[in-house]
Amino acid sequence: MVSDLVLLPQFLTNGLVIGSGYVLVAVGLTLIFGILHIVNFAHGEFYMLGGFAAVLGSQLLGLPALPTLLVVAVVMAAFGLVVERVVFRPLGGKDPTNAIIASFGLSVLLQNLMLKTVGAEPMAVKSGFAPGAIQIGNVFITAERIAIVAAMAVIVAALLLVLRYTWTGRALRSLSENPTVALISGVNVRRVSLITFVIGSVLAGLSGALMSTVFMVQPNSGALIVMKAFIIVVVAGMGSIEGAIIVGLALGLIESLVAGYMGNELRDIVGFLIVILVLAVRPQGLFGLKTERS
Amino acid sequence: MRTPLILLLTTAIACALPAVLESGYFINVAIIALIYVILASSLDIMMGWTGKFSFAHAAFFGIGAYTAAMMQRSFGTDLWAHLPAGMAAAALFGVLLGLPSLRLQGHFLAIMSIAFQTVVYLVLAQWTDLTGGHYGLPVEVSPELGNVSTFYFVTLGCTLVACLFVWFLTQSRFGDTLTAIRDDETLARTIGMDTNVIKIVAFAISSALAGGAGVLMAHHIRGVTPNDYTVMTSATIVAMVVLGGRGKFWGPIVGALILTILPEVLSDLAEYKHIMYGALLIFMIMVMPQGVVGALTGRKAK
Amino acid sequence: MTPPILEARGLSKSFAGMVALDNLSFSVNEGEIAGLIGPNGSGKSTVVNLISGVLVPTSGQVVMRGQDVTGAPAHQMARRGVARTFQMIRLFGTLSVEDNIALALQQKEGPGYVSSFFRTPAARRQRAAAGVTAREMLKLFDLEEKASDLAADLSIGQRRMVELARGLASEPTVFILDEPAAGLAPHNVDRLIEMIRRMRDEFGVTILLVEHVMRVVQSVCDRVVVLDYGQKIADGPPAEVVNQPEVIEAYIGLGRGKNA
Ligand SMILES: Nc1ncnc2c1ncn2[C@@H]1O[C@H](COP(=O)(O)OP(=O)(O)OP(=O)(O)O)[C@@H](O)[C@H]1O
Ligand SMILES: [Mg+2]
Numbered sequence: 089m090v091s092d093l094v095l096l097p098q099f100l101t102n103g104l105v106i107g108s109g110y111v112l113v114a115v116g117l118t119l120i121f122g123i124l125h126i127v128n129f130a131h132g133e134f135y136m137l138g139g140f141a142a143v144l145g146s147q148l149l150g151l152p153a154l155p156t157l158l159v160v161a162v163v164m165a166a167f168g169l170v171v172e173r174v175v176f177r178p179l180g181g182k183d184p185t186n187a188i189i190a191s192f193g194l195s196v197l198l199q200n201l202m203l204k205t206v207g208a209e210p211m212a213v214k215s216g217f218a219p220g221a222i223q224i225g226n227v228f229i230t231a232e233r234i235a236i237v238a239a240m241a242v243i244v245a246a247l248l249l250v251l252r253y254t255w256t257g258r259a260l261r262s263l264s265e266n267p268t269v270a271l272i273s274g275v276n277v278r279r280v281s282l283i284t285f286v287i288g289s290v291l292a293g294l295s296g297a298l299m300s301t302v303f304m305v306q307p308n309s310g311a312l313i314v315m316k317a318f319i320i321v322v323v324a325g326m327g328s329i330e331g332a333i334i335v336g337l338a339l340g341l342i343e344s345l346v347a348g349y350m351g352n353e354l355r356d357i358v359g360f361l362i363v364i365l366v367l368a369v370r371p372q373g374l375f376g377l378k379t380e381r382s
Numbered sequence: 383m384r385t386p387l388i389l390l391l392t393t394a395i396a397c398a399l400p401a402v403l404e405s406g407y408f409i410n411v412a413i414i415a416l417i418y419v420i421l422a423s424s425l426d427i428m429m430g431w432t433g434k435f436s437f438a439h440a441a442f443f444g445i446g447a448y449t450a451a452m453m454q455r456s457f458g459t460d461l462w463a464h465l466p467a468g469m470a471a472a473a474l475f476g477v478l479l480g481l482p483s484l485r486l487q488g489h490f491l492a493i494m495s496i497a498f499q500t501v502v503y504l505v506l507a508q509w510t511d512l513t514g515g516h517y518g519l520p521v522e523v524s525p526e527l528g529n530v531s532t533f534y535f536v537t538l539g540c541t542l543v544a545c546l547f548v549w550f551l552t553q554s555r556f557g558d559t560l561t562a563i564r565d566d567e568t569l570a571r572t573i574g575m576d577t578n579v580i581k582i583v584a585f586a587i588s589s590a591l592a593g594g595a596g597v598l599m600a601h602h603i604r605g606v607t608p609n610d611y612t613v614m615t616s617a618t619i620v621a622m623v624v625l626g627g628r629g630k631f632w633g634p635i636v637g638a639l640i641l642t643i644l645p646e647v648l649s650d651l652a653e654y655k656h657i658m659y660g661a662l663l664i665f666m667i668m669v670m671p672q673g674v675v676g677a678l679t680g681r682k683a684k
Numbered sequence: 685m686t687p688p689i690l691e692a693r694g695l696s697k698s699f700a701g702m703v704a705l706d707n708l709s710f711s712v713n714e715g716e717i718a719g720l721i722g723p724n725g726s727g728k729s730t731v732v733n734l735i736s737g738v739l740v741p742t743s744g745q746v747v748m749r750g751q752d753v754t755g756a757p758a759h760q761m762a763r764r765g766v767a768r769t770f771q772m773i774r775l776f777g778t779l780s781v782e783d784n785i786a787l788a789l790q791q792k793e794g795p796g797y798v799s800s801f802f803r804t805p806a807a808r809r810q811r812a813a814a815g816v817t818a819r820e821m822l823k824l825f826d827l828e829e830k831a832s833d834l835a836a837d838l839s840i841g842q843r844r845m846v847e848l849a850r851g852l853a854s855e856p857t858v859f860i861l862d863e864p865a866a867g868l869a870p871h872n873v874d875r876l877i878e879m880i881r882r883m884r885d886e887f888g889v890t891i892l893l894v895e896h897v898m899r900v901v902q903s904v905c906d907r908v909v910v911l912d913y914g915q916k917i918a919d920g921p922p923a924e925v926v927n928q929p930e931v932i933e934a935y936i937g938l939g940r941g942k943n944a
Contacts, residue, residue: 127489129496178668184488186667188435189624192492193663196617200656311613315500318493326489353508360497360504367494368482555800555811558779558787565776572736573854574762574791 092349097227099348100341105233105302107340108240112295113313114320114332115244116288122264122327123284126176126184129191131292132314133198138164138293139305140206142213152216153235160297161290168289172282180281195314202307210304213297232301239298243291244333251329260284264327312356319363385549385631393542400531408646409530413602415642416534416541417595422622422634423548424591429620430629431552432584433564435488438479438495439619441502442472442589444611446596448506451519451606460524461536464597472593473586475502480585484578499613506608518607521600537598544591549631551587560584564629614656621659624666627673636675687750689714689890690735690766690858695744696914697730704730706914707744712858717884717891719901719922722911723934728894729771731911732862735892736768737761748858762791765857769847769864771894777836781827781846784835785818786811788850821853822846825879841872845879852883858890859883865897873900880904898926910934 117131128134141163145156175194179187217231251257262270263280271277295313296305303309320339324331339359347355400409425439446468453459453467479498483491506513513519527533551557559580562570570577600606618641626637641662645655670677688711697705705727712718720728733739735746737758745754748764756764767788776784790811799807822828825845830838835846844864851859861880865873877900883889895901901908902922910918910925912934918925925931 121489127493129492175664175668183671185433185435186671188489188492189620190664190667192437192617192620193660193667195660196614196621197657197660197664200654200660204654204657312500315496318497322490322493353504357501357504360501363497364482364494364501367486367490367497550801550803554797554803555790555807556797558783558790561779562776562787565778566774568738568758569770569774569776571758572738572762572768573788573850574759576757576759 094226095348097225099344101227101229101233102348103341103344104337105229105236105340106344107337108237109295109299110313110316110320110340111240111244111333111336112291112298114317114324114336115247115329116291117314117317118321118324118327118329118332119260119264119284119291120288121321122329123260124176124180124281126180126187126191127318127326128176128288129188129314130171130194130198131288131317132310132312133195133202134164134168134289134292134310135296135299135313136202136305136307136310137167137198138296139213139300139309140202140211140296141293142297142300143211143305146214146216147211156213157239157294157297160293164289164293165286167293168286169282171289172285176285177278177281195310199307199311206307208306208308210306211300212304213300215301230302236298236302239294243294247287247291248329256280256283316359319359322363323366386546389542389545389549393538396538397535400534406530409534410602411643411646413530413534413537413598415639416537417598417602418619418622418638418642419541419635420544420595420598421592421619422626422638423545424588424595425619426623426628426634427548427551427560427584427588427591429623430627430633431557431560431564432581434483434581434584435492436495436588437492437613437616437620438499438502439588439592440611440613440615441499442476442592443596443599443615443619444502444506444606444608445472445475445589446593447600447606447611448513448519448596449593450597450600451514451521452512454521455519461527461597461601464601465540465594468593468597469590470593472596473590476585476587476589477582479589480582483585484581496613499616503608503612506611513608514606516608518605520605523601523604527601533602537602540594540598544594545635548591552631556580556583561629617663618656618659621663623673624663624671625673627676630673630675630679633673633675637673640674686714687747688712689749690892691745691747692731692735693745693747695731695734695746696742697727697734697739698742704914705734705741708911708914708916709744710909710916710919712890712892714890715884715888716906717880717893717904719905719908720892720894720911721896721898721901721908726911726934727914728911729862730914732768732860732892732894735761736766736860762854765855766860767851767854767856767858768860769844769851769862771862771866773840773843773847775835775843775846775850777834779835780832781822781835781838782815782818782831784846785821785850785853786814788854789814789817792854818849818853821849824852825849840867841869844868844872844876848879848883852887852889855887856889858892860892860894862894863896864893865895865900873897876900877903902926 113131113135117128120126120128138160141160142156145151145159151159175190176187179190215232215235221228221230251261259270259275259280263275263277316339320332320335324335343355343358346358399412403409421439421443425436428434428436449468449471450464453464483494486494507516527536559575562575563577563580567577622637622641623634625640626635627633645652651658666673690712692708692710695705695708708731720731722728734741737756737760740755745752747753753761753764819828819831822831825848827842827845827849830842838846864876868876880891880893881904884891893905905922907920908922908925909916910931917930917934918928
């Protein structure tokens with residue numbers, strides 16, 4: 089038992105790292121849902137593409153860490169722009185069923201396209217940091233892992249500031265929280281939708297790039313991550329950004345503890361059992377408001 | 383009553399197939415196509431008729447297949463025992479997914495079904511003692527069914543029964559109730575339909591048929607592995623239903639036949655089939671959301 | 685004295701903390717045409733949803749003929765003889781007008797699911813009979829030539845009438861109409877008034893009428909209950925109620941709940 093507790097700080101640290109990756113993906117997903125009212129089933133593939141964009145930057149172009157992230161952001165922004173324009177805008181406002189099926193199709197398409205172009209072998213993203221773990225007390229951690237947590241904190245803080253203090257950010261928030269009022273006060277829905285989708289794509293891509301320095305990237309990397317993001321967004325309540333941050337970190341911690349104390353094979357299942365439970369009992373999520381439709 | 387007659391006629395013609403196709407390879411393709419006809423038609427009970435999503439159909443397909451493999455391992459049973467057992471097991475899990483899904487709509491239902499699909503996959507792949515893990519389990523076929531033509535006839539018979547069942551079901555009062563739920567669930571309730579019970583029964587029936595298809599599949603490929611029952615397989619079945627046309631009897635049948643036979647005919651395309659399915663889903667939804675059969679028959683035809 | 689056919693006892697409903705209905709009590713007697721009026725957002729549709737089982741009250745009771753039916757799901761309320769229409773008309777859009785009505789009819793005396801699957805002669809007979817009754821019903825509402833049209837293709841006025849036909853076809857004991865005159869042209873309003881009267885006089889249906897159009901309320905209702913901000917502010921014959929100061933006040937403060 090004593091040795092178990094000695095490992096606790098290590099497990100918590102690992103959980104924090106994974107949770108940070110989840111947060112970035114989930115925040116984008118929830119943002120897109122809040123504004124466009126679509127659940128993007130291809131969001132995990134955006135994460136995966138971010139990982140490959142980072143491979144492109146760090147391996148093929150030999151760029152250092154920050155410029156690589158910049159490349160990822162630019163690539164993902166462009167990609168998000170195209171997808172919103174070509175797929176989701178034309179489907180907007182119609183039967184949500186169609187957007188669900190189309191985004192599911194997009195997910196299948198992207199995953200298999202990458203499989204054909206780069207193959208199934210996992211690829212690593214080079215961070216350029218000194219190898220080896222740093223020891224802090226009982227905890228061992230690599231520079232990449234620290235960077236993931238730090239980057240997540242910076243990106244999320246920046247996002248929250250943008251949402252609070254810029255005109256676009258406020259328009260975005262108001263459209264998500266009170267569409268009628270936002271429309272009356274002249275918010276340009278199309279523009280805000282586009283911006284939201286682009287932000288969501290960039291966040292997912294950055295997460296993919298960061299996480300791939302530790303876990304490597306392959307065409308199906310996004311499949312499980314998007315599931316985790318769904319879990320987080322559903323548990324937090326669709327559209328709740330703060331909720332997604334809290335639940336995202338919590339899921340990372342829970343998974344890490346489960347893997348550490350109960351066995352690795354249970355790690356992924358726990359989240360799904362939580363989501364099935366939450367959906368069954370409180371479909372609006374822990375932080376969502378209850379709305380009954382009649 | 384014209385549809386069942388056309389169905390019988392088509393089946394009669396299909397009986398001639400083994401004689402025409404000399405190569406065992408094409409008979410194998412035909413068997414797979416038939417299995418997917420069952421899968422797509424049964425998924426359409428939920429997706430087309432009831433308007434409820436499921437990206438978990440491959441999970442029920444897998445549950446049927448694994449039931450066969452595990453029963454045979456423990457009791458040495460054969461296909462005729464596996465069919466009812468696999469259908470019952472899949473139906474049971476269908477109810478298990480159906481119960482927590484009763485209050486869910488649209489996105490939430492889609493997420494719930496994907497979560498369920500993933501849990502089933504993870505269990506199949508990781509509970510090695512029970513399922514054989516990633517290597518799966520072997521399935522042996524009793525000698526009288528060992529011939530590929532014989533197995534083709536068995537599959538054809540099962541497919542015919544399944545399709546007739548779906549037709550009678552959707553044309554009956556049950557089908558009317560499903561349509562009512564799809565159009566407006568609140569209204570369906572206020573005119574006196576117990577929509578929860580109906581939805582659970584629909585879940586169970588749809589899953590049971592997928593389970594039956596799984597039993598056939600396990601016997602056909604002589605084994606089960608978790609990778610045959612992933613979310614990609616679910617995507618394939620969804621693509622068949624969308625391509626053919628949701629809520630139309632011939633829709634999923636046509637969709638399944640096109641999507642299994644096309645990659646074989648254009649064999650250069652076979653390795654790109656998942657890319658094609660993904661692109662097709664997007665394309666169909668944007669250009670022809672009612673599907674091929676839907677576009678051909680128009681919305682008034684029933 | 686027989687108990688009222690329908691009774692609300694201290695009904696309250698709140699949505700996410702917002703009180704839509706506050707301790708409302710009223711009753712509807714057998715054979716009555718009772719009105720329920722009030723400004724926009726005063727909680728009328730919420731009352732309909734609570735009685736028809738679409739929503740569950742936060743507190744209070746719904747009582748039918750002295751029996752507590754609070755919280756019974758919608759399909760059970762339908763089987764107990766409560767039919768309703770919707771403020772935003774609801775029909776099965778992909779079904780024909782006739783099927784819309786036949787489906788409602790079959791809930792009471794339709795074939796069983798199993799016999800209908802096997803197409804037994806009895807099941808076919810019952811299904812055919814439902815179609816005949818549905819057409820008779822449509823004739824009553826002057827819609828027989830629309831019987832095989834898709835419900836989604838009709839005009840608003842016709843769709844309203846189909847909703848009435850659907851409810852009446854199910855032989856309800858209480859029929860709740862939620863703003864049936866909304867969006868109707870004046871001559872259709874006259875027709876509506878006539879049909880509401882006939883449903884009570886010829887078919888013996890008790891009616892709870894939610895309505896904004898005062899002309900309808902004043903010409904058909906025996907009694908009206910007035911709601912404001914989820915509370916009852918008046919209850920009595922229409923001619924008396926409209927002259928009460930609270931009611932005038934509630935309606936003159938018009939426009940305040942407009943966006944609700
Ligand atoms: N499902 C719901 N979820 C949240 N709030 C609701 C819901 N239904 C009604 N409300 C709120 O409850 C209040 C009463 O609404 P209700 O629809 O009962 O009013 P009404 O009297 O029927 O108004 P109208 O004349 O506009 O039909 C309103 O403020 C409305 O916004
Ligand atoms: Mg109302």
